[in-house]
Amino acid sequence: MNIARLLLIGTWLQLKMRSRSAFDGLLSIIYPLFFATTVFLMFRAGRPDALVYAAVGASAMGVWSAVSTTASTALQSERRQGTLELLVASPTSFPLIVVPITVSMAIGGLWSLVATLLWGRWVFGIDVHIDDPVGFLAAAVATAVSIALVGYLLAVSAVRYRSAWALGAALELPVWLICGFLIPIADLPSWVKPISWLLPPTWGVAAIHAAAAGEGPWLEIVMCLLVGLAYAVLATLLSVRLLRSARSAATLSLT
Amino acid sequence: MPVIEVATLRRSYRARTGVLKRSSRDVEAVRGIDFEVERGELFGLLGPNGAGKTTTIKMLITLLLPTSGSARILGHDVVDDPREVRRRVGYVFGGDRGLYERLSGLDNLRYFCELYGVPPREQRQRIGELLELVGLTGRESERVEGYSRGMRQRLHVARGLLHRPEVLFLDEPSIGLDPVGARELRSTVANLVQGGTTVLLTTHYMFEADELCDRIAVIAAGCIVAQGTPHQLKSGVVEGGVLEVEVFGVRDETVAAVGAVRGVRSVAVEERGQSQVLLVNIEAGAEVSGPVLNCLGGVRVGKVITREPTLEDAYVELVRDA
Numbered sequence: 001m002n003i004a005r006l007l008l009i010g011t012w013l014q015l016k017m018r019s020r021s022a023f024d025g026l027l028s029i030i031y032p033l034f035f036a037t038t039v040f041l042m043f044r045a046g047r048p049d050a051l052v053y054a055a056v057g058a059s060a061m062g063v064w065s066a067v068s069t070t071a072s073t074a075l076q077s078e079r080r081q082g083t084l085e086l087l088v089a090s091p092t093s094f095p096l097i098v099v100p101i102t103v104s105m106a107i108g109g110l111w112s113l114v115a116t117l118l119w120g121r122w123v124f125g126i127d128v129h130i131d132d133p134v135g136f137l138a139a140a141v142a143t144a145v146s147i148a149l150v151g152y153l154l155a156v157s158a159v160r161y162r163s164a165w166a167l168g169a170a171l172e173l174p175v176w177l178i179c180g181f182l183i184p185i186a187d188l189p190s191w192v193k194p195i196s197w198l199l200p201p202t203w204g205v206a207a208i209h210a211a212a213a214g215e216g217p218w219l220e221i222v223m224c225l226l227v228g229l230a231y232a233v234l235a236t237l238l239s240v241r242l243l244r245s246a247r248s249a250a251t252l253s254l255t
Numbered sequence: 256m257p258v259i260e261v262a263t264l265r266r267s268y269r270a271r272t273g274v275l276k277r278s279s280r281d282v283e284a285v286r287g288i289d290f291e292v293e294r295g296e297l298f299g300l301l302g303p304n305g306a307g308k309t310t311t312i313k314m315l316i317t318l319l320l321p322t323s324g325s326a327r328i329l330g331h332d333v334v335d336d337p338r339e340v341r342r343r344v345g346y347v348f349g350g351d352r353g354l355y356e357r358l359s360g361l362d363n364l365r366y367f368c369e370l371y372g373v374p375p376r377e378q379r380q381r382i383g384e385l386l387e388l389v390g391l392t393g394r395e396s397e398r399v400e401g402y403s404r405g406m407r408q409r410l411h412v413a414r415g416l417l418h419r420p421e422v423l424f425l426d427e428p429s430i431g432l433d434p435v436g437a438r439e440l441r442s443t444v445a446n447l448v449q450g451g452t453t454v455l456l457t458t459h460y461m462f463e464a465d466e467l468c469d470r471i472a473v474i475a476a477g478c479i480v481a482q483g484t485p486h487q488l489k490s491g492v493v494e495g496g497v498l499e500v501e502v503f504g505v506r507d508e509t510v511a512a513v514g515a516v517r518g519v520r521s522v523a524v525e526e527r528g529q530s531q532v533l534l535v536n537i538e539a540g541a542e543v544s545g546p547v548l549n550c551l552g553g554v555r556v557g558k559v560i561t562r563e564p565t566l567e568d569a570y571v572e573l574v575r576d577a
Contacts (some may be wrong), residue, residue, distance in 0.1 A: 005369065009365065009369050020358075021357065086367075087370070088318060089316050090370035247320045
């Protein structure tokens with residue numbers, strides 16, 4: 001079995017499915033703009049550098065929201081349409097089936113990053129000056145990939161627990177705060193910081209900020225990818241157990 | 256060596272009720288069943304809704320773990336060796352679900368080709384063959400959401416055959432199909448069996464089982480209550496003939512009186528619109544038409560037919576006694 005081909009075709013078909021719902025498509029286009037508008041209006045009264053900070057944060061919010069809520073509902077949708085059992089009944093390793101689903105979401109999330117920055121520039125006149133464009137691009141991609149890997153963990157948990165789809169929704173807003181999307185981590189209580197460091201978006205946002213300021217984002221990028229990888233390893237190990245548990249508890253189907 | 260070996264297979268569920276005051280109980284869906292299916296055989300699993308047919312199939316295709324007992328497909332244990340089992344089996348179920356609605360039929364098949372490791376060079380040809388087989392050639396580029404129920408079912412069949420499975424599980428595959436579509440499906444299944452594929456079929460259509468199956472197991476309340484060829488089942492349960500009497504407004508006491516007639520093995524009432532039909536199973540050699548009609552004095556009687564027993568008669572008898 002050609003794994004790269006499987007991942008590529010899986011991702012392509014997932015993107016195709018997601019692009020074919022006019023409603024979903026429209027929401028994914030305008031949703032990030034609502035985040036951006038809210039944040040820009042809130043921060044407009046403050047210092048100009050705060051507005052730039054908010055622009056980067058709002059773009060990361062879009063990526064995170066696109067993945068966190070949809071990743072955990074993705075497998076519930078598969079369950080609802082009766083395809084989850086068929087996926088599990090195939091001889092392909094389950095992680096290879098789930099990863100394209102979350103990668104397609106992260107690609108959708110990258111759109112929200114770009115849309116937020118363009119919206120800020122065109123509508124609010126915020127010029128996010130980027131000192132290190134290569135680093136910025138690498139940081140954005142690393143953030144999207146690592147968030148996709150967190151989404152992978154959320155998605156895998158939905159195999160066993162039918163109500164796990166709510167997990168992503170429950171995590172959506174706390175992560176905005178904990179990962180320093182809008183408020184610097186330095187301003188958070190000290191006991192929150194270790195939790196922030198365990199979440200890849202924290203490192204991703206820090207990398208994006210560092211690249212924009214020309215401060216060298218590579219350490220943050222590596223940390224972002226390493227923490228994301230840890231989630232992927234955890235999800236892969238858990239997937240074996242959760243799948244077996246789902247076969248035992250009969251939760252692969254709706255009834 | 257049998258292709259499918261099932262030994263004292265058991266599966267129970269925990270059913271939960273209540274919101275504030277929660278309680279749970281164990282429900283035994285399959286209660287220690289045994290059967291074997293030989294290579295190239297078409298084996299039918301018949302039973303009423305909730306009898307345990309789908310649960311049995313799901314254990315055999317590794318979607319559910321048995322509570323106890325064992326099952327092996329082509330020598331591979333469904334619990335210890337699920338991947339080897341999955342490589343060799345195909346699964347098709349009836350109904351509208353189980354397809355990616357927003358993708359075309361072709362994309363659905365492409366995706367499952369990848370999942371089942373069909374070599375890329377063979378995919379185009381294999382998909383083309385199967386589209387031809389199920390009569391979807393020319394419609395494959397349309398999105399599944401626009402397919403009729405019959406087209407979806409045919410796409411399911413094509414999907415299940417992509418990797419040329421040695422064993423095919425068909426769970427009520429003809430449900431919702433029109434008569435022509437159902438006939439074509441039966442013909443496809445018969446051809447597969449002729450080609451050496453082993454098939455386990457569940458269906459509610461007795462004529463379908465009678466026409467297709469080499470052997471049948473009747474399952475009721477999680478237990479196998481009878482097993483054999485369609486002929487063995489018919490002759491084992493309904494030795495004599497069946498007397499069908501069309502009546503209008505028959506009462507329970509009258510039915511009981513018919514059941515008590517000497518030579519009558521059992522009697523069942525089937526509602527057919529305005530009328531009912533008494534289905535009277537007769538012991539071999541008994542002549543009961545006169546006494547049965549005598550019992551129906553005062554009841555308006557329509558057509559009276561004596562006929563050979565069908566698989567449905569045997570099935571009804573077996574399931575009712577279970």
